[in-house]
Amino acid sequence: MAGVWPVAEIRAAEDRVRAGLPEGSLMARAARAIAVQARAMLGFGYGARVLLLVGSGDNGADALYAGAQLARRGIAVQAVAADPARVDGAALAALRRAGGRLIPLERAGDADLIVDGLLGIGASGPLRGALVPLVRHASDSPAPVLAIDLPSGVDPDTGAVAGPAVRADVTVCMGALKPGLLVGAGRLHAGRLLVVDLGLHAELAGLTELAQPMIRRLDEDEIAAALLEPGPDDDKYTRGVVGVAAGSQAYPGAAQLCVGSARLGGVGAVRYAGHAAHEVVRRWPEVLVTETVAEAGRVQAWVVGPGLGSTSDAVKSLRGVLGSDVPAVVDADGLNLLVERRQLLSDRGAATVLTPHDREFERLFGPVGTDRIAAARRAAAESGAVVLLKGYATVVAEPDGHCYLNPTGTAALATAGSGDVLAGLTGSLLAAGIQPGLAAATAAYLHGAAGARAAQDGPVVASDLLPALRAELAALTT
Ligand SMILES: NC(=O)C1=CN([C@@H]2O[C@H](COP(=O)(O)OP(=O)(O)OC[C@H]3O[C@@H](n4cnc5c(N)ncnc54)[C@H](O)[C@@H]3O)[C@@H](O)[C@H]2O)[C@@H](O)CC1
Ligand SMILES: Nc1ncnc2c1ncn2[C@@H]1O[C@H](COP(=O)(O)OP(=O)(O)O)[C@@H](O)[C@H]1O
Numbered sequence: 001m002a003g004v005w006p007v008a009e010i011r012a013a014e015d016r017v018r019a020g021l022p023e024g025s026l027m028a029r030a031a032r033a034i035a036v037q038a039r040a041m042l043g044f045g046y047g048a049r050v051l052l053l054v055g056s057g058d059n060g061a062d063a064l065y066a067g068a069q070l071a072r073r074g075i076a077v078q079a080v081a082a083d084p085a086r087v088d089g090a091a092l093a094a095l096r097r098a099g100g101r102l103i104p105l106e107r108a109g110d111a112d113l114i115v116d117g118l119l120g121i122g123a124s125g126p127l128r129g130a131l132v133p134l135v136r137h138a139s140d141s142p143a144p145v146l147a148i149d150l151p152s153g154v155d156p157d158t159g160a161v162a163g164p165a166v167r168a169d170v171t172v173c174m175g176a177l178k179p180g181l182l183v184g185a186g187r188l189h190a191g192r193l194l195v196v197d198l199g200l201h202a203e204l205a206g207l208t209e210l211a212q213p214m215i216r217r218l219d220e221d222e223i224a225a226a227l228l229e230p231g232p233d234d235d236k237y238t239r240g241v242v243g244v245a246a247g248s249q250a251y252p253g254a255a256q257l258c259v260g261s262a263r264l265g266g267v268g269a270v271r272y273a274g275h276a277a278h279e280v281v282r283r284w285p286e287v288l289v290t291e292t293v294a295e296a297g298r299v300q301a302w303v304v305g306p307g308l309g310s311t312s313d314a315v316k317s318l319r320g321v322l323g324s325d326v327p328a329v330v331d332a333d334g335l336n337l338l339v340e341r342r343q344l345l346s347d348r349g350a351a352t353v354l355t356p357h358d359r360e361f362e363r364l365f366g367p368v369g370t371d372r373i374a375a376a377r378r379a380a381a382e383s384g385a386v387v388l389l390k391g392y393a394t395v396v397a398e399p400d401g402h403c404y405l406n407p408t409g410t411a412a413l414a415t416a417g418s419g420d421v422l423a424g425l426t427g428s429l430l431a432a433g434i435q436p437g438l439a440a441a442t443a444a445y446l447h448g449a450a451g452a453r454a455a456q457d458g459p460v461v462a463s464d465l466l467p468a469l470r471a472e473l474a475a476l477t478t
């Protein structure tokens with residue numbers, strides 16, 4: 001499990017770790033890790049050319065010390081400073097002793113690798129002053145970019161990018177993951193992530209005195225552990241039954257897709273209630289169908305909303321589901337119908353998972369803004385529901401503030417019907433007995449991984465996600 005830590009907590013943990021270590025040893029560890037990764041990216045040593053972009057804080061000092069190590073290995077290291085008068089003196093001296101040079105930007109030659117040491121967790125606001133031309137230089141250069149701790153220009157806590165920002169191929173993250181590397185535009189700018197262990201995690205856990213960090217990124221092992229496999233004593237009812245109230249005469253496909261994925265989340269049976277019963281059963285003969293939610297038998301969780309429309313029957317379905325005492329996933333049209341019927345949420349006793357994209361979110365909770373974690377948390381606290389905010393990096397927030405940042409996915413998932421598949425899967429995991437926040441995070445993970453898997457075979461449409469999901473589940477559970 002990876003905890004993801006806001007800057008304030010990382011700072012506090014760093015202070016404690018540093019207090020127990022000889023002066024400079026954290027930075028020495030950081031520099032070593034950066035140099036190792038730089039050499040791996042260069043692929044060759046002697047004669048390679050590295051350009052360091054150096055800021056006035058410790059991020060810049062990290063770059064200079066790493067540069068010194070590279071220079072000692074016969075690599076030609078040039079450094080360009082945002083403000084030469086405010087460069088860390090000891091770090092610059094180390095670089096010079098090793099044969100590296102500080103030069104003005106105009107004299108920077110071609111490089112085989114650029115190291116971004118402009119800003120780390122001390123960053124605030126959009127890049128200012130001399131940092132801007134340095135970042136432009138990196139963008140204009142064909143050389144790969146290694147960012148230290150965080151790509152400069154990315155907000156460490158939110159991932160927001162409000163101007164020029166470094167696009168890194170690899171980010172070597174110091175000590176612990178920051179939210180800005182995993183959400184918003186920051187995720188795209190960070191490239192491949194490597195975390196260097198500086199001994200921070202024990203301190204972070206101790207500091208917060210929490211059983212779980214407030215923000216987490218689930219890894220493959222945790223997803224596999226969350227999935228429930230049938231045991232010898234199980235029957236179709238003990239495994240859980242999921243109900244799907246989706247689709248309509250106008251949108252029967254949404255019902256087929258939502259049911260299609262609901263079949264896959266480990267439940268013993270799927271019930272469908274709605275006006276696309278004929279289409280559903282033709283495509284999925286194992287599904288038990290009725291016209292209305294009221295007629296459907298007992299289920300352990302419902303999914304309501306995809307392709308439901310806004311007719312009086314749609315409202316009836318939503319009321320039927322939210323009036324029940326089992327967990328429910330509300331998606332798409334279900335969310336839009338909720339805008340005028342919020343009391344349906346506040347009256348609920350059982351758990352609810354809301355799965356909005358940005359426009360649906362805005363209708364219910366106001367603009368998402370640039371801090372997607374804060375937005376999802378605010379909505380979860382306000383509604384008492386788990387909020388799964390979709391996007392390039394999906395955020396799942398629980399009403400008490402715990403969050404999951406989803407690491408999987410691909411922009412190829414931005415295709416009609418893709419959300420219907422996610423909603424069905426989420427409901428199915430809920431019905432199988434996984435607790436709501438984890439069910440939503442697990443669904444987002446599997447959906448993203450299935451999207452990436454499907455994309456390997458060409459352009460993705462939502463139907464492709466169903467076989468890819470099966471393959472993903474098989475890979476995880478065998
Ligand atoms: N604290 C520690 O124990 C360790 C820190 N390390 C490194 O230290 C970094 C943090 O160092 P600092 O606290 O010095 O912070 P930074 O190196 O991120 O830089 C802060 C400086 O940048 C300026 N600045 C901030 N935002 C700016 C903007 N938008 N435009 C222009 N200038 C801006 C500030 O005025 C300040 O002078 C980490 O990211 C990491 O790279 C590592 O060496 C590991 C150990
Ligand atoms: N640019 C993107 N990158 C990665 N994933 C995306 C992107 N855009 C959308 N997605 C994902 O695709 C799915 C789309 O869901 P949604 O917008 O509800 O589609 P639909 O309503 O057509 O079914 C969500 O899981 C979302 O996270």
Ligand SMILES: [K+]
Binds near residue numbers: 059116119147
């Ligand atoms: K940086």
